[in-house]
Amino acid sequence: MGKFDLLKHELVPQFRIMTKEEIEQLRKNLGVRKEDLPWMLKSDPVSKAIGAKPGDVVEIIRKSPVAGKSVAYRYVVPG
Amino acid sequence: MSFYELIKSIKSIKFGVLSPEEIRKMSVVNIVTADTYDEDGIPIEAGLMDRRLGTIEPGQKCQTCGNRVGQCPGHFGHIELARPVVHPGFAKLVYNLLKSTCWNCGRILLTKEEVEKYTLLMEKYQKKWPQLRLRLAERVIRRASKNTECPHCGEAQYKLKFEKPTTYYEEHKEGTVKLAPNEIRSRLERITDSDVKLMGLDPRIARPEWMVLTVLPVPPSAVRPSITLESGIRSEDDLTHKLVDIIRINERLKDNVDAGAPQLIIEDLWELLQYHVTTYFDNETSGIPPARHRSGRPLRTLAQRLKGKEGRFRSNLSGKRVDFSARTVISPDPIISINEVGVPIDVAKLLTIPERINPYNMDQVKRLIENGPDVHPGANYIIRPDGRRIDLRFPKDRKAIADAVEIGYIVERHLKDGDIVLFNRQPSLHRMSIMAHKVRVLPYKTFRLNLCVCPPYNADFDGDEMNLHVPQSEEARAEAGVLMLVQEQILSPRYGGPIMGGIQDYISGAYMLTRKGTMLTREEASQLLARAGYTGELPPPEISEPKELWTGKQLASLFFPKGFNYSLKSNVCLKCPTCKKEECENDAYVVIRDGKLIKGVIDKKSIGAGQPESVLHRLIKDYGTDAGRDYIDRAFKLFLAYIDSRGLTIGLDDEELPAEAKRKVLEVIRQAEAKVSELIDIYNQGLLERLAGRTLEETLETKIMQELEEARELAGEIASQYLKESNTALLMARTGARGSLMNLAHMVACVGQQSVRGERIMRGYMNRTLPHFKPGDLGAEAHGFVYSSYKDKLNPIEFFFHAMGGREGLVDTAVRTSQSGYMQRRLINALQDVRVEYDLTVRGTDGSIIQFRYGEDGVDPAKSDHGKAVNVEKIIERVVKAGGS
Numbered sequence: 001m002g003k004f005d006l007l008k009h010e011l012v013p014q015f016r017i018m019t020k021e022e023i024e025q026l027r028k029n030l031g032v033r034k035e036d037l038p039w040m041l042k043s044d045p046v047s048k049a050i051g052a053k054p055g056d057v058v059e060i061i062r063k064s065p066v067a068g069k070s071v072a073y074r075y076v077v078p079g
Numbered sequence: 080m081s082f083y084e085l086i087k088s089i090k091s092i093k094f095g096v097l098s099p100e101e102i103r104k105m106s107v108v109n110i111v112t113a114d115t116y117d118e119d120g121i122p123i124e125a126g127l128m129d130r131r132l133g134t135i136e137p138g139q140k141c142q143t144c145g146n147r148v149g150q151c152p153g154h155f156g157h158i159e160l161a162r163p164v165v166h167p168g169f170a171k172l173v174y175n176l177l178k179s180t181c182w183n184c185g186r187i188l189l190t191k192e193e194v195e196k197y198t199l200l201m202e203k204y205q206k207k208w209p210q211l212r213l214r215l216a217e218r219v220i221r222r223a224s225k226n227t228e229c230p231h232c233g234e235a236q237y238k239l240k241f242e243k244p245t246t247y248y249e250e251h252k253e254g255t256v257k258l259a260p261n262e263i264r265s266r267l268e269r270i271t272d273s274d275v276k277l278m279g280l281d282p283r284i285a286r287p288e289w290m291v292l293t294v295l296p297v298p299p300s301a302v303r304p305s306i307t308l309e310s311g312i313r314s315e316d317d318l319t320h321k322l323v324d325i326i327r328i329n330e331r332l333k334d335n336v337d338a339g340a341p342q343l344i345i346e347d348l349w350e351l352l353q354y355h356v357t358t359y360f361d362n363e364t365s366g367i368p369p370a371r372h373r374s375g376r377p378l379r380t381l382a383q384r385l386k387g388k389e390g391r392f393r394s395n396l397s398g399k400r401v402d403f404s405a406r407t408v409i410s411p412d413p414i415i416s417i418n419e420v421g422v423p424i425d426v427a428k429l430l431t432i433p434e435r436i437n438p439y440n441m442d443q444v445k446r447l448i449e450n451g452p453d454v455h456p457g458a459n460y461i462i463r464p465d466g467r468r469i470d471l472r473f474p475k476d477r478k479a480i481a482d483a484v485e486i487g488y489i490v491e492r493h494l495k496d497g498d499i500v501l502f503n504r505q506p507s508l509h510r511m512s513i514m515a516h517k518v519r520v521l522p523y524k525t526f527r528l529n530l531c532v533c534p535p536y537n538a539d540f541d542g543d544e545m546n547l548h549v550p551q552s553e554e555a556r557a558e559a560g561v562l563m564l565v566q567e568q569i570l571s572p573r574y575g576g577p578i579m580g581g582i583q584d585y586i587s588g589a590y591m592l593t594r595k596g597t598m599l600t601r602e603e604a605s606q607l608l609a610r611a612g613y614t615g616e617l618p619p620p621e622i623s624e625p626k627e628l629w630t631g632k633q634l635a636s637l638f639f640p641k642g643f644n645y646s647l648k649s650n651v652c653l654k655c656p657t658c659k660k661e662e663c664e665n666d667a668y669v670v671i672r673d674g675k676l677i678k679g680v681i682d683k684k685s686i687g688a689g690q691p692e693s694v695l696h697r698l699i700k701d702y703g704t705d706a707g708r709d710y711i712d713r714a715f716k717l718f719l720a721y722i723d724s725r726g727l728t729i730g731l732d733d734e735e736l737p738a739e740a741k742r743k744v745l746e747v748i749r750q751a752e753a754k755v756s757e758l759i760d761i762y763n764q765g766l767l768e769r770l771a772g773r774t775l776e777e778t779l780e781t782k783i784m785q786e787l788e789e790a791r792e793l794a795g796e797i798a799s800q801y802l803k804e805s806n807t808a809l810l811m812a813r814t815g816a817r818g819s820l821m822n823l824a825h826m827v828a829c830v831g832q833q834s835v836r837g838e839r840i841m842r843g844y845m846n847r848t849l850p851h852f853k854p855g856d857l858g859a860e861a862h863g864f865v866y867s868s869y870k871d872k873l874n875p876i877e878f879f880f881h882a883m884g885g886r887e888g889l890v891d892t893a894v895r896t897s898q899s900g901y902m903q904r905r906l907i908n909a910l911q912d913v914r915v916e917y918d919l920t921v922r923g924t925d926g927s928i929i930q931f932r933y934g935e936d937g938v939d940p941a942k943s944d945h946g947k948a949v950n951v952e953k954i955i956e957r958v959v960k961a962g963g964s
């Protein structure tokens with residue numbers, strides 16, 4: 001089997017590491033600490049693929065059957 | 080100091096392990112005697128019922144704190160163990176600690192560099208991700224226990240084995256050696272505080288050596304009260320029994336040690352002490368026999384008091400019992416509103432609502448007081464502003480009391496019509512299982528409820544009982560009335576449609592009333608409308624010559640709001656390839672224009688319970704819950720009135736087929752049988768072609784089953800063609816009131832294949848289901864095909880197969896309910912305090928985010944159109960229709 005890029009698989013949504021400013025904006029909008037966002041492990045295949053490190057926040061854009069497009073965020077933790 | 084100043088909020092809770100010093104410090108008595116009371120029934124000093132442990136007898140003062148029964152919190156004692164024993168609850172942790180530290184120097188089995196690295200990591204985790212601390216500790220332990228040589232003192236490490244519940248072995252070259260608890264304890268003592276931290280414990284509150292007990296706390300006597308039986312014999316609590324065992328063995332061990340007894344005897348006693356302590360904590364520990372009472376019953380020790388359904392948590396903390404509640408059998412009442420509940424007068428006289436007296440209710444309340452507890456609109460208690468309660472059961476002259484009450488007094492008055500109460504039927508699986516109803520005090524002894532609220536409660540009247548609760552504060556009643564009232568719950572978040580609505584006779588009645596040909600005289604029409612509570616004008620008759628006649632559709636139209644437009648296919652629709660809509664000759668296309676039923680019959684699709692996109696659904700969405708409730712309360716009575724005037728019944732005749740039809744059914748079945756034997760022949764000749772992914776045998780089975788299923792269906796079709804139009808069972812099946820065409824086919828044509836586990840019946844004897852068949856018979860009859868119809872009779876073999884299939888159904892339901900119940904419990908425990916915030920995020924109690932937008936689209940399914948935020952098609956249809964006319 002050739003090299004497999006999991007980010008290109010159609011069932012894997014779009015992931016993007018957010019910038020400091022974006023994170024700050026998101027925190028303000030939601031009124032939460034970074035730790036209050038849902039978590040994602042550093043060892044997650046996607047974390048590895050996009051090079052996310054503990055402390056990063058990842059933006060996920062998915063196709064949704066009910067909302068068309070939905071945005072979620074993950075806080076990367078070690079492990 | 081006010082009450083509110085006394086309230087402190089809890090910032091955090093920390094759990095630790097009691098140290099021996101702490102146990103001694105909180106103890107009021109060192110218990111050394113295994114006995115409880117002497118011959119005179121006086122508690123023995125330093126015994127398990129020592130007076131200092133707290134009073135349990137009323138009137139006595141506690142020897143420790145001086146309080147009386149209610150006030151004395153109870154006081155702990157302690158037992159000095161002759162030899163240490165492992166605490167069974169920490170045995171696994173002790174094992175982990177032992178295997179990741181050096182037996183010689185006590186340091187963690189990691190190099191200096193590793194220790195530094197992990198210490199730094201641990202500090203970082205503590206600050207940023209405290210939840211992940213334990214996972215890191217796990218990693219540290221896993222890492223350390225891999226080392227076979229101490230990096231600090233260079234000593235070789237032995238392999239450690241742990242045997243449940245509390246035994247540890249060390250594998251030396253010479254053989255395995257059992258580790259004694261005192262050896263374990265001294266090893267744990269050698270572990271440094273910093274290493275303890277690395278392994279995830281806080282040494283200030285949980286030193287490892289504390290997990291090997293040298294002192295055992297003895298709980299206060301209030302925790303394990305002795306009971307005196309009628310015969311005067313005292314019976315001790317299970318915990319006391321267990322403590323007696325521990326003290327006995329402990330004393331014997333002490334004596335033997337003091338007397339210098341042989342090591343073997345001491346070890347035996349020591350192990351026995353360990354056993355007793357282990358079972359004292361948990362008498363269901365795996366690997367050891369449970370300690371038993373003299374009668375043979377296993378003892379209920381500490382863990383058993385907390386665990387499971389009857390444990391402290393589920394039974395006493397999550398399952399509190401309440402006052403102001405009632406429970407009785409339910410029965411139907413089609414007259415009362417869906418918002419109401421019929422409350423028996425006897426119940427109404429027992430349940431009360433506190434009402435504060437003010438200038439406006441003074442006169443009424445005085446009358447209630449005069450009536451007292453035994454006459455219905457009465458009162459049971461008066462509460463004076465100073466908190467004193469006056470019981471109205473005893474005073475002779477209630478008139479005097481009534482005259483004496485003043486503004487500000489509180490009267491606990493009987494439940495009366497219109498009071499808001501909560502009504503509930505278990506299992507409470509969804510929010511509509513508890514709804515607010517308005518009280519209707521009625522004679523007799525059952526709770527009465529409107530038939531349309533049966534679906535949300537899943538209630539029927541074969542002996543079901545329901546619970547009723549009376550909210551005691553104005554706030555609670557207001558909240559219940561606004562949020563939980565039945566009419567507010569008609570639209571279910573489960574369907575995005577009405578969960579309440581017509582069932583059974585409501586649907587048959589609506590159909591019979593609204594179908595073509597229902598013509599009513601003035602008298603009949605007036606009669607029906609009167610029962611529905613209609614007070615308006617009778618519309619002009621459809622036919623005026625030779626006699627004034629009204630159609631059922633005209634009457635049904637009177638209850639739709641003006642300007643209401645809707646159209647849909649009804650349940651009786653034959654699903655023709657191209658629907659002729661308004662021109663449907665079956666009158667199966669419902670058209671309501673400007674609140675008038677122009678075309679079509681009203682049936683399950685229009686007014687049925689649990690039917691999304693029905694007339695009822697549209698009505699409630701467009702005109703509100705008040706209109707919806709009003710429609711159900713009034714129009715539904717019209718349907719019942721009509722079915723009452725006509726009568727609806729089925730009899731044996733309805734299951735009779737003409738001879739011709741019978742012949743045809745028989746022919747169909749005979750053909751199927753021929754095909755089956757043909758298939759078997761092909762199979763036997765080895766000519767059967769295998770289906771993909773199936774074995775040859777499975778292929779044959781599938782084909783046979785297909786054939787027989789087709790035959791049954793065909794038989795059913797033939798039967799329904801020959802049934803008379805007047806057949807009421809057919810009417811009910813077509814309108815969706817009750818039963819299906821399949822049920823009907825079972826009754827009149829052929830019951831068909833019985834199955835167990837989705838296959839034809841295969842079990843029984845070797846190679847055959849019953850001794851009536853030849854071994855290896857693959858035919859229909861031999862594997863549970865029931866040729867007969869219920870009406871004709873089932874022969875004994877058919878009957879037997881039918882019972883097999885039926886039994887499976889029963890077992891399935893039983894298994895399913897228990898499984899789904901368990902799943903429900905776990906889901907509720909996991910989700911109970913998750914909520915949707917005003918910004919539409921879903922969050923936990925600590926503000927952590929679970930969803931960024933509720934359900935991704937932020938739509939409340941109860942307020943949605945069958946799951947969608949808006950039903951665009953219906954809106955367009957409405958706008959276009961309105962513009963066109």
Ligand SMILES: [Mg+2]
Nearest residue numbers: 539540541543
């Ligand atoms: Mg029942």
Ligand SMILES: [Zn+2]
Nearest residue numbers: 133141144151
């Ligand atoms: Zn006390």
Ligand SMILES: [Zn+2]
Nearest residue numbers: 181184229232
């Ligand atoms: Zn060492």
Ligand SMILES: [Zn+2]
Nearest residue numbers: 652653658667
């Ligand atoms: Zn049609």
